[in-house]
Amino acid sequence: MSALELVCPAGTPAALKAAVDAGADAVYLGFRDETNARNFPGLNFDRDELAEGIAYAHRGGTKVYVAINTYPRAGAPEAWHQALADAARLKADSVIIADLGLADHARRKHPKLRLHLSVQAAASTPEALRFYQKEFGIKRVVLPRVLTVAEIADLIRDAKVEAEVFVFGGLCVMAEGRCQLSSYATGKSPNMNGVCSPASHVAYVEKEGRLHATLGGYTIDSFAKGEAAGYPTLCKGRFRVGETTSYVFEEPTSLNAFALLPELRKAGVTALKIEGRQRGRAYVAQVVAAFRDAVDALDRGKPLPEATLAALTEGGRETGGAYRKTWR
Amino acid sequence: MTARRKKAKGTKAGAALTLGPVLYNWQIDRWRDFYFRMADEAPVDTVVLGEVVCSKRAPFFESTIPKVVERLQAGGKEVVFATLALVTNRREMKAIEELAADGALAIEANDVSALSLLAGRPHDVGPHVNVYNEGTLAWLAGRGARRVTLPVELARDQIAAIAKAGIGVELEVFAFGRLPLALSARCYTARDSGLRKDNCQFVCGGIVDGVDLATQDGKSFLAVNGTTTMSFAWAELSRHAEDLRRLGVRRFRLSPQGVDMAAVARSWRDHLDGKKSAAETAKSLAALAPKAVFADGFYRGTVGAEPVAA
Numbered sequence: 276m277s278a279l280e281l282v283c284p285a286g287t288p289a290a291l292k293a294a295v296d297a298g299a300d301a302v303y304l305g306f307r308d309e310t311n312a313r314n315f316p317g318l319n320f321d322r323d324e325l326a327e328g329i330a331y332a333h334r335g336g337t338k339v340y341v342a343i344n345t346y347p348r349a350g351a352p353e354a355w356h357q358a359l360a361d362a363a364r365l366k367a368d369s370v371i372i373a374d375l376g377l378a379d380h381a382r383r384k385h386p387k388l389r390l391h392l393s394v395q396a397a398a399s400t401p402e403a404l405r406f407y408q409k410e411f412g413i414k415r416v417v418l419p420r421v422l423t424v425a426e427i428a429d430l431i432r433d434a435k436v437e438a439e440v441f442v443f444g445g446l447c448v449m450a451e452g453r454c455q456l457s458s459y460a461t462g463k464s465p466n467m468n469g470v471c472s473p474a475s476h477v478a479y480v481e482k483e484g485r486l487h488a489t490l491g492g493y494t495i496d497s498f499a500k501g502e503a504a505g506y507p508t509l510c511k512g513r514f515r516v517g518e519t520t521s522y523v524f525e526e527p528t529s530l531n532a533f534a535l536l537p538e539l540r541k542a543g544v545t546a547l548k549i550e551g552r553q554r555g556r557a558y559v560a561q562v563v564a565a566f567r568d569a570v571d572a573l574d575r576g577k578p579l580p581e582a583t584l585a586a587l588t589e590g591g592r593e594t595g596g597a598y599r600k601t602w603r
Numbered sequence: 604m605t606a607r608r609k610k611a612k613g614t615k616a617g618a619a620l621t622l623g624p625v626l627y628n629w630q631i632d633r634w635r636d637f638y639f640r641m642a643d644e645a646p647v648d649t650v651v652l653g654e655v656v657c658s659k660r661a662p663f664f665e666s667t668i669p670k671v672v673e674r675l676q677a678g679g680k681e682v683v684f685a686t687l688a689l690v691t692n693r694r695e696m697k698a699i700e701e702l703a704a705d706g707a708l709a710i711e712a713n714d715v716s717a718l719s720l721l722a723g724r725p726h727d728v729g730p731h732v733n734v735y736n737e738g739t740l741a742w743l744a745g746r747g748a749r750r751v752t753l754p755v756e757l758a759r760d761q762i763a764a765i766a767k768a769g770i771g772v773e774l775e776v777f778a779f780g781r782l783p784l785a786l787s788a789r790c791y792t793a794r795d796s797g798l799r800k801d802n803c804q805f806v807c808g809g810i811v812d813g814v815d816l817a818t819q820d821g822k823s824f825l826a827v828n829g830t831t832t833m834s835f836a837w838a839e840l841s842r843h844a845e846d847l848r849r850l851g852v853r854r855f856r857l858s859p860q861g862v863d864m865a866a867v868a869r870s871w872r873d874h875l876d877g878k879k880s881a882a883e884t885a886k887s888l889a890a891l892a893p894k895a896v897f898a899d900g901f902y903r904g905t906v907g908a909e910p911v912a913a
Contacts, residue, residue: 524789
């Protein structure tokens with residue numbers, strides 16, 4: 276079994292340096308526009324920053340993957356095509372894509388560019404994975420967060436493709452790339468705009484003594500005075516169904532698959548992905564270092580070290596997510 | 604299953620109606636009677652059958668499907684079989700393989716695994732496959748796609764750009780009914796009853812239009828339907844049908860809800876045939892679904908939930 280590759284988020288040049296210095300095997304990042312799925316204000320890289328970032332990463336033996344993983348706008352695919360061309364020109368180690376048409380474009384125009392399939396493509400079966408390999412020469416697939424560890428093991432055995440799985444950070448409870456809740460409430464979507472529950476549509480409003488966290492005018496959750504008010508991520512709110520109010524979709528919780536690393540390794544996973552391009556460099560440094568220690572320990576046949584990552588999870592709460600069948 | 608590809612009847616107005624698959628877990632009697640009635644009375648050209656939301660529901664309908672297919676074909680409808688939208692295990696994949704093994708069946712692929720089995724032969728692509736642009740449409744066309752239902756969040760400008768590319772694939776839009784907005788491995792109907800997907804006790808059975816979900820301050824928002832999260836509002840694009848036809852979209856999907864869908868189809872048909880104005884059509888649809896809130900925000904490029912103009 277070869278060592279697990281640790282793929283870390285770099286929302287900014289500072290986070291890139293932090294990840295490289297903390298022992299990332301690879302970092303992933305995006306251009307500062309709607310071509311990537313973390314199109315948030317103040318994040319991401321312009322072309323010069325990417326060139327510098329790649330130089331810094333490569334000096335440290337770290338690879339750089341460029342996420343171009345939104346769906347090109349109809350009639351205006353130029354920004355996406357340019358992103359591919361620039362990633363190739365600046366010698367990124369791979370691009371992470373989701374759109375079938377863009378994959379076809381990449382294969383034809385940049386045949387030497389290594390292609391990874393984004394989680395946004397939601398490829399969840401051996402047939403789909405083989406299809407992407409055959410049609411576009413996809414080398415690696417970031418698996419959707421809908422599969423159990425057993426299903427992941429089956430998938431890797433059947434499809435014979437490098438698999439990258441999320442192990443820490445924000446948790447989509449819907450199949451990524453197949454969710455239009457955000458645009459239903461705000462007009463802005465992950466697939467088209469690279470945003471979900473965008474801050475531009477968030478307002479905190481006081482109503483009847485409670486603080487309502489609203490998104491597009493919809494109360495996603497409300498909090499008593501003095502209670503810490505969370506961010507209104509659409510699928511992690513408390514809603515009313517019938518007589519009861521509850522977290523209908525998911526609690527405000529983060530994925531933490533740290534304890535599952537031995538199982539994931541046994542399942543044949545190639546790479547571990549840490550979510551969080553919107554996070555600061557201190558967070559990145561701490562999480563990357565913890566996973567670096569864990570991967571190194573596993574590689575030496577040692578037990579997992581103690582990790583204290585709970586403080587870094589959303590609301591201090593964490594879940595194994597879909598990796599455990601009981602989550603469903 | 605014996606449904607063979609049969610050309611949809613041409614309509615004089617050059618626009619066609621598709622009845623989408625039932626997205627809810629209706630009781631078998633209701634389900635069968637619904638399709639018998641649609642076969643006999645609804646002026647739709649195509650009927651898409653099959654379980655798209657949850658594979659656990661499919662066994663309830665299997666033995667009745669041949670009878671429904673026969674009746675629909677006797678009623679002159681083209682029958683297309685839809686595949687599951689989110690495939691996560693071998694059993695589900697095997698069901699799609701069995702469907703695809705009959706090379707003559709008309710199939711609507713709802714994920715890339717199904718696409719992979721259908722490449723090289725004529726097939727349809729459902730609204731759950733991400734076709735956001737002309738590049739993807741052209742690529743799919745090259746693999747045999749003949750008809751594509753566009754993602755529900757696409758706005759007019761994007762639909763226009765895709766249609767303008769003139770790729771020769773028939774374009775369809777989701778024009779009536781609650782919108783399937785999100786897919787998950789987790790079942791929210793089961794979760795709402797304190798259960799899990801694996802031991803769900805089929806609590807979604809018999810829920811006609813999904814379960815309404817509101818915000819804490821009572822604002823209607825979404826609807827829970829098993830692993831699929833639906834819009835609270837119902838899509839209603841009849842007022843944009845003429846515009847869409849000018850853009851080159853000539854096929855409209857009506858998604859089954861617990862209202863008189865034959866009458867809904869008649870209203871649409873009359874509108875497409877020029878017998879009923881847009882205003883009259885909108886009025887009749889509102890009368891047929893008095894409790895529904897209609898939205899067309901996605902089409903207008905604003906917020907998806909934004910209601911149609913009064």
